Amino acid sequence: MFRRNRAIAALLITLIGLSVPATAQTPATATPDTAYRQKGKWVGYVPSYQKYSQPKSDGVFRSSLPDVTSFLTRSTDRQVKAATAEEPLKESAELFEGALLDNEETGAQPRVLAVGFDEPTPALDPAVDAAPMYDPGADMYDSGAELIGDACSTGCGPCAASPAACCPPPRFYGTADYLLWWTDSMNAPPLVSTGILNQAGTSILFGGSGLEADAVSGGRFTLGMWLDPCQMQGVEASYFMLGTRTASFGASDADYAILGRPFYNTVQEQEDVRWIVSPGLVTGAVAVTASTKFDGGELLFRQAVQRECWAEIDLLVGYRWLQLEEGLLIEENTESVPAGTTYDLFDEFDTRNSFHGSEVGMAIRRQIGYCWSLELLAKAALGNVSSTVAIDGQTTITTTAPPGFTVNDEGLLTQYTNIGRYERDKLAAATELGVKLRRAFGNGIDLTIGYTFLYLSDVLRPGDQIDVAVDERQLSPESLREGVRYPQFSFRSDGFWAQGLSLGIEGRF
Template sequence: MSKKRSLFGAFTLVAVILCSAARSAELRTTSGERTIYRTAVLDRSDGVAEGALVSHNELLGGELVATLCPSCGVAGCDRACISLTNWYANAEYLLWWRRGMDTPPLVTTSPPGTAQAAAGVLPGATVLFGGDRFGDEARPGGRLTLGKWLDDYQTCGVEGRFWMLGSSLVNFSANSTDFPILARPFRDPNTLTNQATLLAFPGFTGPGNAAVTSESDVLGGDAYYRWLVMDTGSTRFDFLAGYQFARIDEVLNINSFSTAISVPTIGPGTTFTIAESFTTRNEFHGGQIGLSANYENCNWRLDLLAKIAFGNMRQAVSIAGQTTIVTPGPGSTTNVQNGPLAGGNVGRFTLNEFVVAPELGAKFRYSVHECLDLTAGYSFIYWSDVAQPGDQIDPLLNDPPSAFVFNSDSYWVHGVNFGAEVRF
């Protein structure tokens, strides 16, 4: 009987040890001639989520034993050395600003009673549209991030991001009912003095109007490899290297209509319809390197990002414009010419430019669940050389046709981000 009791006691002791091991996770590593154990066993029946992290205090040689953090739940207060969640995805709402568009003054007016020779002519006239920056208001957008750690210790991984901003739309219109004097200003290439084409002037031209519209679209993405360079337990640094893409599409349309009443050498009722369009596309492809830093304090974490990309910006400018002149009467004729601002530069032009594109970012995150974080942060992206439609306008009206010259400047987007990240 005593022998049976001894066997039963030994079996019970072994069962207790095995059960205890099934409710914890253990990682042992030693130096020298001792055996190295690398195991992680979690009992799902205890309600431990599949995304649970096995936390540790330090990995500095000697012996390491990892257990679930008793004070903060399964997610733990310390950085995990073994993770059962190697995939992560982040969705963010963006509220970003972009560099707006600059143009010369495009539409002007003058007070009633202004002499015809001075009507709409700068600097005495009032600018209704152009002459300053527009289209730089905050616009919503979205960013998606997908990443995967390539090992259970999260020392290396891959990550990809794609983001897009909502279109920035500007619509302006003016007519002779609201502005009896309406004009399109320009500079005379012969005298280099300011002049104006009158769209509406009492007794000189009849009903007239002007309209300007613009649209700006920006999107980008990148993919990179990341690997751990330093980990102190609460602070981690990763080196990043990969590829970046961005595209900036913009268009500027300028339209006007006027009717001659008492214009020398032009028959009464002759109409002038002008339609011009300046379109740009900037497409960036390049390599990038960077550094990310993470500071973690229990459920809170601060992420910092600094990257710089180098590559080619493919710039394309398309210019279209025409003036349609219709003479009324039995012998009516239609004469189509180039638009005054488009001039002799109608066509499509391309250029490749070397561009530097840095990015800075900061993000706070709060862990509401072992597999879910809420995030809020700020991002800034800059490109050193971008062609925009307004910069391609030559205010010298009727200038003799010459070789098209690209005009470009820097461009940026920046703003705040709000989102959530899941790990699986």
């Protein structure tokens, strides 16, 4: 028993003796388990792989942010201690992933420098402006205007602030355009000549083709309103008018030795002429005036189908009205030789065409520069054109013998067989094509220059309603007019176009 206790005591003394030298060893022989940190320094031995390693965060940068590594630069304004043998200077700092905290600026993340400091020290680059964030489902407008859901901001800068210049317009807009347009020439048969047609030496002085006229000025005015703050739906009303376009001709015995008004004689079945100037027979003068007046209007609903900074597409649907009023007046004054009887005569043909129809169309705008945009327009309308033709004529005969003068309600090409008022309704179509170049000047003011082509498929025009076939018995007393059928009236339709340039100004408010 004593011997066993003695062996146990010897073993305990041996173990105690071994533990005392271990605590006196230098840090170079200490075990890792005895190393610890105190006041920012290592106490005991720690391997270098452990001493210089740092924990990494599980956070990651948001994918919507730009690559922040492009913003990182080495800090040059930090004061660092000299590197020691145990802590060698590292050539580059390590970038550790980390998550942005609330209220933290978008920019470089902390990087750790181990250059002689007792502890890893974060070095931050200067803060940069927050990167633009994209909200899925939102349309971004330049200069900070953002459309989110049903709310649209108005933080748009001036045109020169950016190449896009895509700020949405205010709620209301209006335009005023100066128009310089040409209209389709009126056709008419030969109305004034130097003799009987188809004979040698005879020339047509007026008529026989389109009655040419100069361009005419006019105006076009538009007022529109967006129904929602995001400019997706709107209504607009517009009206245009052209001044009266006139083609005229006048001649007398002072201008021509022979002057006449040609017609086809149905009794003799050959070309004939009513003399205005003929030596030894009659002297006089003749004047012809053709006039055209064109105007119209629209009431449209606009529906946006595409809204982007550089392109817009709108569908149009609504009502179209067009009106074409024309007249052709032929006047003559002759005096017979030598009897002294005078004839004052006129033939008048007037037409009026009113189109009413439903219209659809498309408007496209494309940005082509900082403040320039190109607009294309196409519209088509289908509806009814109501046409009216009024034919009138009169001859006043003044003689030196009683009863002095006589008035007959007929002229040369207007007789009782065709004088009257005629109306009809017919299906017709109207088409409009346009292009416009726009220059924005800021403050809601734009200047525009454009071209427009407008076509109406079916109209009645004065020159087409003239029948040059005349029964010479019409010029006789009424008792001799039995069986007379000429001149006749029949509806003769044609198309009509108008086209020209525009120079305008648009304001948004």
